[in-house]
Amino acid sequence: MDNPFQQITDAFHPDYRVNLSIQGLDGSIMLTLSNETGVVAKRLISAAQRNDPKRLNRLIESVQFGIAIEQGHSAIKILAAMTDGDLKQLAPPPIRSNWLRDRPRLAVSV
Secondary structure, three states, rough: OHHHHHHHHHHHHHOEEEEEEEOOOOOEEEEEEEEEEEEEEEEOHHHHHHOHHHHHHHHHHHHHHHHHOOOOOOOHHHHHHHHHHHHOOOOOOOOOOOOOHHOOOOOOOO
């Protein structure tokens, strides 16, 4: 694939809304991924990363890895999926309870 912008978009769409914006005169761009809950990831991509296919692939995998970790997946399972070439094969992450929401409230008065 010759178009790095299309490669980035294809890697994350339709799971996320992909926004690529010019950051500076040096050719760097800001990648912002979001979903219905808000911004999921932001990454500054240099012109050198964008124009080197190997570096661009590593950057995409790094962002995917970070998102998967944030979602609660096991790092070992993520690395295995990356080795197999398909992060989408991961099962949905375990549901975490919101322990702050469920805890008793503390009442303080002066």
